Amino acid sequence: MKNEYDVVVVGAGPGGSMAAKNAAQRGLDVLLIEKRQEIGDPVRCAEGVSKVWLKKFIEPDPRWISAELKGSRIFSPDGTMIEMAEEIAGAEVGYVLERKIFDRALAYESAKAGAEVMVKTRATDLIIEDGFVKGVKVMHLGETYDIRAKLVIGADGVESKVGRWAGIDTSLRPDDIETCAQYLMSGTGLDQDFCHFYLGNEIAPAGYIWVFPKGQGLANVGIGILGSRSGKKHAIDYLDEFVKNKFPKAKILEIDVGGVPVSGSIERTIANGLILVGDAARQSDPITGGGIVNAMETGRIAGEVAYNAISRRDLSTNTLQEYEKRWRAKIGLDIDNSLIVKNTFITFTDREINALAHSLKGVNFTTMSLLDLLYALFKANKKILWDLRVIFKNVIKYDMDFER
Amino acid sequence: MVTINVNRFKCGYCGACVGVCPFAALELVETWIEVSKECTSCGICAKICPVRAIEVER
Structure with a gap:
């Protein structure tokens, strides 16, 4: 570890590693x-x-792919199933990863590109001078060090502090977070080609239960509930109830817990000398909770913008605005739309969810696209889903023009 | 001092509590949560903890 770099990236998840890799590839000292x-x-x-x-960012490697998915099955509270599968038989549309291997592989990519990697090294504060972030204070094995940098990239996840230290309010309200618990289980007996989702306020208030195949008969069985609905019972309590009823004979091989930001985009993700990426920038999807590819996308953009800004010797928000513009152009609208869906979804009673599921009887889904599902739901239930119309405004306009 | 008690035998050190703390009083340090004097015992962390590991001391 030196005491000065071009870029210091805080956090080696998918977003941080992509940022480090893309900055290092361009010759920056990272x-x-x-x-x-x-x-x-x-x-x-x-x-x-x-x-x-995923393929946009990295060539899939069997070492970190646990299972391939052909489709999804979504269950309403009364057990009505909606199946979405790829039309072409055998076409896999999704992966279930082995994050322990995947994240390390991405960090290794950044190392191969020339970045220095340090583990067991925690940022404890930013160095701020004249209104600019100029580096980080870190603790490594109990010793503190000042590391100066032209640019700091905060990829420090749901518990992000880097943004807050620079005056960006990233704190999440209880209804801005899904609180999650998951077991890796054997013996669920579910089809290994499909991911399964279970909806209902009794089993997962303002959230859902998922069962994702992990290969060789294993599955991630997990739950996310909205933070504002947690308290009397917590995520782990709902998960235990579900598992007891649904998979009484299944065995638990691992426990995972976490919080997923579902706040939607925050006002700004840059400061002088600072960029936030991934969950730290609250860029995870508010309806699915997915954050991996969004973090990789924004991490990549951050690495490129780091190079451009450092080349111009201007690390002010004027220059870093390029990051803000580019990531919002790429995924901003999707996040905004998902937030609208989330805000509608969390108000539904079980009766309404059932009615929505019933309305799709006979509808044949040939993709796993959430947007296709939502549009089919919208068309059949315009009254209760009227708030979603903005998402489909172009489609609706086309439909109406067509009808006329 | 009023504060919170994190049961480290239950805690899964996921950092969700850190993300919701309005006062930035919590910090996830490798495998444990540290609570600073900024804590006001507001209880939001205890409410959202996925594994019920946090209790508010009043």
Whole structure:
């Protein structure tokens, strides 16, 4: 570890590693720090990811793919099933990852690109001079060090402090977070080609239960509930109830817990000398909770913008605005739309969820796209889903024009 | 001093509590949660903890 770098990246999850890799590839002197002693462990994720999206960032490697998915099955409270599967037989549309291997592989990519990686190294504060972030204070094995940097990239996850230290309010209200618990289980007996989702306020208030195959008969069985609905009973209590009823003979091989930001986009993700990426920037999807590919996308943009800004010797928000613009253009609208869906979804009673599921009887889904599902629901239930119309405004306009 | 008590035998050190603390009083340090004097015992962390590991001391 030196005492000065071009870029210091805080946090070696998918977002941080992508940022470090892309900055280092362009010749910048990069340090990637991770507070844990093992990158990727403990897991705090259901590990599902879209195949198409992932391939934009990294060539899939069997070492970190646990299972491939052909489709999803969604169950309403009364057990009505909606199945969404790829039309072409055998086409896999999603992966369930082994995050412990995946995250480490991504960090290794950044190391191969020239970044220095340090584990068991925790940022404890920012160095701020004349209104600019100028580096980080870190603790490594009990000793504190000042590390100066032209730019700091905060990829420090749901518990992010880096943004707060720079005056960006990233604190989450209880209804801005899904509080999650998951067991890795054997013996669920569910089809290994599908991910399963269970909805209902009794079993998962303002959230859902997922069962994602992990290969060889294993599955991630997990739950996320909205923080504002937690308290009397917590995520782990709901999970235990579900498992007891649904998989009484299944065995628990691992426990994972975590919080997923579902606040939607925050006002700004940059400060002078600072960029936030991934969960730290609250860029996870408010309806699915998925955050891996969004973090990789924004991490990549952050690495590129780091190079551009440092080349211009201007680390002010004027220059870093490029990051803000580019990431919002890429995923901002999707996040905004998902927030609208989330805000509608969390108000539904079980009766309404059942009615929605019933309205899709006979509808044949040939994709796993959430948007396709929502549009089919919207078309059949315009009254209760009227708030979603903005998402489909272009589609609706087309439909109406067509009808006329 | 009023504060919170994190049961380290239950805690899964996921950091969810850190993310919701309005006062930035919590910190996830490797495998444990540290509570600073900024804690006001507001209880939001205890409410959202996935594994019921936090109790508010009043």
